Structures are given as structure tokens and as C-alpha cells.
Amino acid sequence: MEIFILYKAILVLVVFAISLGVAAYSTYGERKVAAFMQDRVGPDRAGPFGMLQPLADGLKMFMKEEIIPTVSNKFLFVLGPSLAMLTALMTGVVIPWGGDITIGNMVFPLQITDINIGILYIFGVVSFGVYGIMIGGWASNNKYSMLGALRASSQMISYEIAMGLAIVALVMTTGTLSLREIVTQQSGNWVNFIYQPLGCLIFIICAFAETNRAPFDLPECETELVGGYHTEYSSMKLGFYLFAEYINMFISSAIIMSLYFGGYNLPFQNYIAPYIDGNILSILQFGCFFTKVLFGIFFFMWIRWTIPRFRYDQLMNLGWKVLIPLAIFNILITGVLMYALGKV
Amino acid sequence: MLLSQYIFLFLSFVAIISALMLVLDKNPVHSVLYLIITFFAIAGHYLLLNAQFLAVVHIIVYAGAIMVLFLYVIMMLNLNKDIEPHKKNIPKVAAAVAAGLLLLSLTALVNGAEVNMLPAARNSNIGLMDNLGKTLFKEYMLPFEISSILFLSAMVGAVFLSKKEIH
């Protein structure tokens, strides 16, 4: 029992560290990708190929002067970025990072906890994530921050609905809410993307909106709102907001991969698995999953540097008048097909 | 005492204190945040009752959506103490006395009421997803469908009240 708790504690720390590390290097990656798209070189001074750039950025964040506006509400001003960071990190708990590792007669699953309502848990945390932005934006006592916060909250609420409806269709086909079970169902089988292409598309679009990434980055739209909800923030509190965004991106691509693209399963896993030791397979799976997630992050950046930002009314129209009806239609089609194919 | 009883006491304490702060705090934004804490405490109670689905949905719907809208409106109105009209004390006292009396009589009545449920109502796994779904779509089919009329009428009403009149 003690070993088990110790193991879980270590796993939590590892996931925490990986999330932060990936987030840190996503900033580097983003600049490199942007440079690539725009035919530039990108950061290349700090270390070989500019590899130490995130460290330099982090150091800069820490060293900057911390400014709290005098007329703002101090407690809420600090609470904002903290909540954003907290909710970003909490989602990683239910994601299955790989199969089991067996040492002696003890089994260590590469997942912090497998609760049987994993998807709903993610939803709960994501829906709570909007508070970090709203509270921060309001507490800044700045009109631009406020507008950014209002945009962010209405955007996230609107897209949560379509996201939830897209997932309903997936849950109908898989019959479970546990992420681990959804991933295991996809091993030696078609990935869920084949069964739920429309749902997957809607989910990905909504994931972009939920993470406030381009083309849905209106809450921090610099041409209109200066810096959006984090206009008044400086130093590491700003860093928290930026980090939270990259962690969210990491986690959402992990969720997209788990739900729709086979999660940690290797391609042709059924043919390979008999020849490999279970532990090595788990490590391979982890590697495979990580590669998929990194591709997901790349995809996020790819979109950001190629597609222009929406106008706000277009964003709302897309959310309410296109995605939600489409998601309902998807549920309907899924239901009809499942009934017709006798899968009910 | 069992661990769950300690948790119960803790959650109840949090829920009641934050509910009180919700009423007493002068800043409406703080009040909303206290209400969110109350919701979390209540979600904890649901978890103690083995109703995971209800707990999570409670968080998603109330803390995640409805309270965001509350916060939205409060931020837009920018309510401050200065703008708020000064209310007379007599209605406050009267309301407090009335509510206190209600509390007193309800606690007095519930206190010592023997609870001996029918066996059918004692299924402790009803809060789990599959059981809940089966109950909802078999026994409670009609209320489930009928509630769609309720929501439809509320939606029609919201659209009706907010749409522009053509003149």
C-alpha cells in the first residue's frame, strides 16, 4: 500500500514535470514553427539551435518587476493566474499515458487515476478553467482586460456545449466514460476517428476554442484589446497565464489523441505485442503516445500561423448555429446507425 | 468516527460558512466565488453518497456554466457598494427573524424524526452512471421527456424576452 501511494506521488510529480517541460518547450517550438512557416530562422542564439531559449525566457519572467495595479482587487488579481494554472494542470490526472508496468508481482499503471467518469471529470475541470481568465480580467480593473474576460467566458461556455455533444456521440459508440477503457477498446481495432469523423472534427474545433488558440484567440486579440485579459499582468503571473495556455494545448491534444486516435496504442500493436516484453511495450506505447501528442501540438501551431482570426460574431455564429446543430445531427446519425447495425 | 464522517463534517462546515459569507459579503463578485465554493462542498457530499455522476454534473452545470453567467452579469453591471441603494433595516430584521423561525421549526421537527426507509429506496449504487442511466431511461422515461418541454418553454421565453421588437 505504501509503495502504491509512493508510486502515485512520483507519477503525479512526473506528469507535473512533463506538462511544465512540454509547455516550456512549446514556446520554443511555436517560435520555430512560426519561423519555418514564415521562412525565417527563429530563435538560435541561446544554446545549439536556440535550445536554451525557454530557460532564458523563464529567467526573464522571474526577474521582471511584479506590478499589481493599485485600484485592482489584490486577492483576486493573484487568484486569477493561479486558478488558470491549477485547472490546466488538474486535467492530466485522468489521461492514460501508457499500458501497465509490472515489477515483480506489482502492477503499476501509467495513469494517475482511472475514475469511471474520466471524460466528465475533464469536462468539469475545463468548465472551471474559465474562472482563471474571468477573475483575472475583472480584478485588473481595466476595460481591455474586462472585455477580454467577457469574450473568453462567453466563448468557452458556448463551445463547451458543442464539445459535450460531440463527446456524447463518442460515448454512445464506446459505451464507457473511462478514458483508459476507451483507449483499450481501440487496440487492435479501428481508431475512434473512423467511427466518429464528424464528432472528432467538432471536438478539435472546440478544443481550439477552449484553449483560446488561434483562430479563436479573441480574448487576447492584440489588435483590438492590447493584451486581452492579461493586459495588466507582468512577471511570472503573466507567465502563468501563458504557461496555462500551453499546458492546456498539451493536455487537449493528449485528450484528442486518447479519444479519437488510439491513445497510447502502437500502430499494428496486435502483431508486435506477442514478441515484446510487457514493460518494454508500455514504454514504447508511452513513446508513441508522446509522439502523437507532439504532433497534436504541432497541429495547433500549424493552424495558428496559417489561418486568420475570426471576428467575434463569426465565432458565436459558428459555435451556436453551426457546431451545435452539427453535433446534434452527429448524435442522431450515430444513434440511427447503431440501431441499424444492431449495436444497441 | 469513520473517515467519511469527518469528511462529511468538514464539507458541511465549508458549505455553511461559505453560504453565510455569500450572503454577508458586500462585494458581489466575492459572493459569487463563495457560492462556487458552496457548490464544490455540495459536490463533495454527492461523492460521499456515491453519486459521482451527479457530483461532476453539478460542478459542470452550476460551477462551470451557471455561475459563469452570474459572474458575467455582475461584472457587466459593475455593482459596487456605493451604487447600491441603502435598504431599511426593518425588512432585513423581519426577513432574518422569519427565516430563523423557519430554520428553528424545521430543525426541531426533523431532529428526532426516525428515518426507516423502505428497502427499495436503499440501493446505494443508484448514483453510478449505468444504474442512473437505466433508471432514467426506463422508470423515469416520461419525466425525462417531459422536462424537454420545460426547457423548450424556458428557451422560447428567453428568446422572446430578449429579441428586438419590430416597429
Next chain:
Amino acid sequence: MKELLLLSGLGVLALVAEIINARKLIYPFVIFGLLLNIGLCYHDLGSNESIYGMLRLDNAALAFTILFSVIALVWFIMAKNYFSDETNISDHFSLVLFSLVGVFLLSSYTHLSMLFLGVEILSIPVYILAGSDKRNVYSNEAAFKYFLLGAFASGFLLLGIVMVYGGVGSFYITQIAASALLPYGLSEKLVAIGLVLILFAFAFKMSAVPFHFWAPDVYTGAPTSITAYMSTIVKIGAIAGFYRLYVGVVAVYAQYDFFSSYLLIFLIIALLTIVVGNVIAASQSNVKRLLAYSSIGHAGFIILGIAMISPTVNFTTWYYLLAYCLANILTFWVLIIVSKQDNAEDISVFNGLVKRNPILAGTMTVGLLSMAGIPPLGGFFAKYFILLDVIGRGYMMIAIIAILASLIGVYYYFRIIIAMFAKNPIQTATIEIGSFTKLLMILVSCLLLAIGIAPEYVYNLIF
């Protein structure tokens, strides 16, 4: 099941009509649908159909459904003006029709979750309808007041239902009633608290004193057609719902200790409602407000009748509601026409109405006389049956107080009648009404007279 599908289908149809640009078709469809509903209910009498175990279409339920369908039919014809606004026509129709579904649920539920859903489906559209005159600040006030207090009452209702569930372990009315007779498995205290809390919630919905404070403001602020709707259909819903609960559950607990105190609370509420409603109505000069208070007084009479649980309680309640609603609709009908012409709602607008339009004055008189309880109109026998029950149970004092209070009612109803016949009109222009309206007004007046002349025929028709 057919009735439920028909009513909710009509509501959805009204919404679809907006999309396919067929707004003109809603009105005839609704009228036809309500007629069909009456026919279906009449056909189903005695079938005792159970819908998923949650609703039971016993004769009382069907009788109440026929009642509210008839009243809704008359109301729709009366409120034709309310539906003339092109932009909101389908919203208005669908909200009203959805609230009718709520009334249907309330008159046929056998499961407490349906009771709650019924109350909510009835109330939420009406909150909105009360505020449907969006530019009028009083209408907004009415909607807001009604909504806040209504939500509060719903809270009491839910708390009460939970307590009853905690005490009995079931939501089914039959099981709750059955466990009253079992020696075990019942927590009497919890059931008692629950039933009292539910009583309070219903008292609010029926606008019974001392839960009536919202009623005058809401009734005055809302558009007059909606006031008529609230004082008839919404009242039918609340009373039908309460009737089912009282006869199905509370009365079964008569042997328990708490029942006597429950009955005491109930009788006090009923008496206060009759007395306060009539006394305050006597001092009103705004006719809409006067009718609001008088409707409070009538609600008191009905719940007094329910409290007696005589063998024919279903008929007396039903009959009182029928007579009251028909008369009420008639008076509101005339009020709408007259107040629209003169743009005022004081009693003085009725001055010399007989010279301006004798038909309006005549129907108004029939309605008022019926509400005042003058034989041979329906209102007289409605009061008579209930008082007979009260005296039969030996509550002599209560009967005397109720009679005295309704004598006050006669006073203020006659104020309007005197204004119509004895005073000189302030404005002399005659009021024109369509011949169809005229015909229907006379028809409803005759109906009111007919049910008064032959109540036993009505009884045989339905029960």
C-alpha cells in the same frame, strides 16, 4: 397519452409555424386541437389509462382536462387581440400551450416528480407571459415579482417532496398513501413536514392568504389577457394539482396525529383567503385589481371545499372552478374591450355601459352575478355545494364566516353593475364589437346559466 402528445405537439407546431412562415395557421390549429382534446378526453372517460406509471387519466384528471381545455378555448377566442402582434405570435402561442401541458400534468400526476415538473411547466411560461408587454414597466415588475416569489415557492415544493420521500421512501402517490396504512417503514414527522411545505407551495400558486402578496401586483401589471389566463387556467392547474395530492395522500393520513394540525392550518388558510380576498377587493377602484382580489376570495372557497373531502369533492371542486372560470373569463372579456376603448381600468369606465353597448353590459352582469353567487347562475350552486359540505361536516362557524365574506363580494360586484346601469357614461361613444364575439359572449353567458339551472346534468355528463 394522446392528450399529452396533442397538447405538447400543438406547442411545438406553433414554433414550427414560425419557421415555415405559416403564422396564420396557428390560430385555427390551436382551436381545432383544443376541441379535439375535449373530444378525446370525453371519449376516454372511464378508461383509467396509466402513462408510464407516472400519470393516471382517471375521471377526475379527465374532468379537469376537459375543464381547462374548455376554458382555454374560450380564452383563446377572447384573447385574439393578444395574438395579433406578428413578431411574437408563435412565442405567445407556444408559451401558452406549453403551460397547458403543465396543467395537464398537474391534473393527472401519480408521481411526485411529475407534480414538480407540472408546476414548473405551468409556471415558467406564465412568468414570461406576465412580462410579455416588454415596454410596460409594470409588466416587467409583474414578471419579475412573480418569477422570484414563484421560484421561492418551488423551493418549498421541492423541499416538501424530499421530506415526504425521506419519510416514506417513494415518490408514487399510491405508495405514499399505502404506507400510511402499513405499520412500518414510515417516518411520520418527515411526512408531516413535507406535506405542510407542499401545502405552502400550493398556497402560493393558488394565491391563498397569507401567500397572496404577489397576486394583486402581478395581476395588475400583466397584460389583461394574461391576467385572465392566470386567474383561470393557472388556478385550475394549481387547484387540480393540490386536489390530487390532498385527496390521494393527505386524506389517507387522517388517522395520524399530525392530520388535525394540518387540517387546522389548511382551514385557517382557506378562511383567511375568503375573508381577506373579499374585504380588500371591496376597497379597490381599479377593476383589474378588484378582479384579482376577488379571484383570491374564490380560491379560498375552492380550497375550503377540498378540505371537506366529502364523497363528491371532485364534483364540487370541478363545478366551482367551471362556474368561476367561465364568469371570470366573461368579465375579463368585457374589461378588455371596454378598457381598450377608453384606455383606463377604473370602475368609472363602466359608467353607463348599457347605453354604449347593451350586450357587453349584459354579459358583464351575468358574469358578475355568477361570481357573486346569485341564483340561478352557476356561481350560486358552486358556493351552495361547498357550503353544504362545510355544514355537513359540522363547521357551522366557518360556513357563516364564508357566507358573510361572500356578501361583501356581492357589494363590490354590484358596484360595477350599478355603474353600468344607473350612472351616466363619461364617454358617450358606442363600443363596436364583432358579431362573432357577440355570439360567443351570449353563448358563454347561456352556458353559465345552463350549468346553474341543471347542475345534475353536468354531473351526469362527466362523472
